[in-house]
Amino acid sequence: MFAYKGSLQGRRIRLIQVLPDSDSSTLSVQLVERNLDESAFEALSYVWGDQTRKKRIKCNGKRAKIGANLHAALKEIRRRKSVRLLWADQICINQSDIREKNHQVRLMSDIYARSDRVIIWLGEQQPRDIKGMSLASTLYLKENGNRYDLDIGIYDFHKFDCKSRGVPDPEFNPTWTALFGIIANSWFGRIWVVQELLMAQDSIMWKGSLDLDTEVMLWSAMLIQRHKNLSVCYDISMGSPEVSALRAANIAAGYYDFKNKGPLPIYDTLSRHLGMGATDPRDRFFALVGVSSGLAGAFINYNKAFRDIACLVGKMTLLGTPDYHVAEDGTEIVSMEHNPENYRFLIDWLAFHANPQNHSLGIPSWVPDLVSPHSTGLILTGFYKSQYLLERRDVPNPEIHMDTGFYRVSGPSGVIWQTSVPNEIQIKGANFDEVKTIAQSRPKLPSADQYTRNSSINLLNSLEAMSNYETEMVYWLSAIRMLADPSLDAQGSIVDGQSFDAFWRNLLYNRGPRFDYNSPNKKAGNYLGVTFGYWYLWKKYQMAKPWRSDALAWAIGDKVLQKLAEPFEEAEGRVRCARKFFVSHHGRIGWVPFRTRTGDRICVFRGVRMPFVLRPQQDRWEIIGACYVHGLMDGEVWDLTGLEWKFMRFV
Incomplete structure (x- = not known):
């Protein structure tokens, strides 16, 4: 069996030479050691894939096994005869040597940057x-x-x-x-x-023998x-x-x-690539070090647990300290260019995920979830970012407390402020309400795989499924309408009552179908209240299943109502299924994360526009996630009387 000889040091890397066809059907490669800065080579970007499906190769004349997808890529390279030396992590790094792995992964950004070309392998070619x-x-x-x-x-x-x-x-x-x-x-x-x-x-995509730009x-x-x-x-x-x-x-x-x-801070880079896969969960962070600003190579450390890395990045995110290094005595240091005395700490990041998965990830609730895929619907920080209010009113700065302090030092580009990584961060906040009632989740659209063009049976099944969905929607809308305003007549119209304006705006988080960057605080236009009526009528029309009696008349009516309802449908489509409708102890309405329970508190953090759902945990609090509370999203929450501000500790 093939065995690696020694551990790579300095700027040394291994490169693959794919040997030409021979009488044997087994793929043969030669592994050679070179200096990164003195070699011409190409690098492979590919998916490891299912590692239970190994393929046999010969490496330096010895038997070895590699993943099926890498095997297919190397076979294509052999067929093309155009690549002399290749770097591919699965073979070129001794994956069982943690010290070498730490060292080589820290070099990976340089490896891809110094390669003559990156070949992106998308797998074997399909007929279409x-x-x-x-x-x-x-x-x-x-x-x-x-x-x-x-x-x-x-x-x-x-x-x-x-x-x-x-x-x-x-x-x-x-x-x-x-x-x-x-x-x-x-x-x-x-x-x-x-x-x-x-x-x-330079890069090119290969799909089998096809070249894709x-x-x-x-x-x-x-x-x-x-x-x-x-x-x-x-x-x-x-x-x-x-x-x-x-x-x-x-x-x-x-x-x-x-x-x-150019590169952005690690938290900004992470936020652009949620839900991406990695064999090792720590690679969710390590894979982005080379394209993020301010991170020393020591950040990549496979001796650290996932929780420790996530907590470190969480602290860097909330503090807004994108730069990280390890001092000679082993102390972890983070730094920023802003004076912390008048700096707006980035607490808004806690609202980035509609339904944070910290509980399943095994990380503290105060760490922003920059890993899990987004749930569907509106990202609150995109439309209710605290800084959008700065031109309209006085916005207090977020206040934090930590067990370490910032100190001023002179850096190559001027003065910076540094601190050792704190053990915990406390945030000043105040509870102002409590969750009283939580509605059933919004009905979900039928799955897309029911649609088939050439089957009349499947078409009818799809129409029936949509009708059943719209029926559920009508009943759900009626139910949350009564929860929002119990004084209404249960047999009356959904548009009755003075509370109707708040109701339809709440369905849209009070935002229109398109975000206006020139007017980021712009509320939903009144015309959307009119289009709600068409939107609701369209649902009742589908509910009646009119295609059963007259398909042509149904098609015409459906198209007309769909067009009239389109503005509201588009606006509601951006936020649907992201949270659950709720009513608070004081009669406020809005939307809370799925994990919210009756009795959870509604809190506001100093200087943060969006309220949060918190759950008491003895003398601490668990952050469940940001919420939408109608009428309190434009800074009104800071003007509430009787708020008791205090530094809060979190689990």
Whole structure:
């Protein structure tokens, strides 16, 4: 069996030389040791895949086993005969040697940056891949034949029109399905690919024998995820939620941002790549070190537990200290360029995830969850960021207390403030209400895999499923309407009463279908209250199953109501299923995280616009997550009388 000889030191790396075909069917490679700074080589970006499906190879003449996906990539390299030396982590790093692994993983950003080219391996070619690749190339050309540039922020993806661009309609189209299949590739869900792509000086995607332009595929992913109709068609075609399209689009956005702006703090980088996969959970953090600002190589340490790493990043996030290093005596130091006496600590990050999974991750509740996939619906920090209020009113600075203190030092670029990593961070807050009633969860749309174009039986089943869903929606809306205002007549109309305005605004978190960057505090327009009526009528129309008696009349009526209801449907679609409707002890209404229980407290932190749900745990508190409380999202909460501010400790 193959065995590694010694541990790599300094800038030494191992490289793979794939040997040409021989009489044996076994793939043969030669592993050679080189100096990173003096070698010409290419690097492979790929998914490890199922490691229970090992393939046999010969390495330096000895028997060895590697993953099936890497084996397929090396076979393609052998067939092409175009790569002399290759770096691939599974073979080039002794994975069982923790000291070498720490050392080599710290070098990985340099390895990908210094490689002549990064080959992105998407797996073996499928028959339909050529159609998908051709469509992607067409999408990437503007109407005048020029390619799009990297500044994706200037494009309105919603305005993309298939007909005017000469491409087929995406609904149930095999060419689009082929492209969707490429975007759904597992490569787009692996956290390590972010660094591997961003650090590459040059890259190309291989799908078997096909060559795909990296920027073309990234652009296509962005278009599919941001264009409403395309994202729906992707969902239906893949028969699963659009998480892969979202991950691919996030990689694309991160790629464009990195090329234009450079590295960001680790917490900003993490927030762009939630839910990405890694064999070792610690790699969720380590994989982004090379593309994040201010992190010393010592941050990568496989002797540390996942909890310790998550807590360290959590403290850096809340303090806004992106720089980290380890002092000579082993003390962990974080630093920032701002004077902490008048600095707005970044407590808003606690609201980043609608339903933090800290309890299942095994990390404290005060650590921002920058790992778990987002639940569907609105990210509160995107629309209720505390800094948006600074131009409208006085906003107090968040106040924290920790067992270490900042001190001023002179750095290469000026004065900075440093502190040893604190054991805990306390935040000043005040409880002002309590959760009294929590409604049932909002009904969920029928799964996309019920839709099939060529089956009339499945079409009828889909219509029946949608009708049943809309029936549940009507009953659910009626139920939460009565919870919100028990004084209403149960037999009356849902739009009755003076509380109706608050009710429909609450359904939308009081925001319209599009975010206005020039007016970030803009509330939902009154016209949406009118379109609620059409939206509700559309649901009752579906509830009656009119297609059973007159399919043509139903189709016309459905299309008219759908168009009239569209503004409210789009606005509600951005927030649906993210939280549960609740009523507080003082009669306030809003939305709370799924783990909320009756009796949990509603709290406001000093200087943070969004309220939070807290659960008492003896002399401490568990942070359940941020919530929406109607009428208290624009700073009104700080003006409540009787607030008892105190530093709170958390579990």
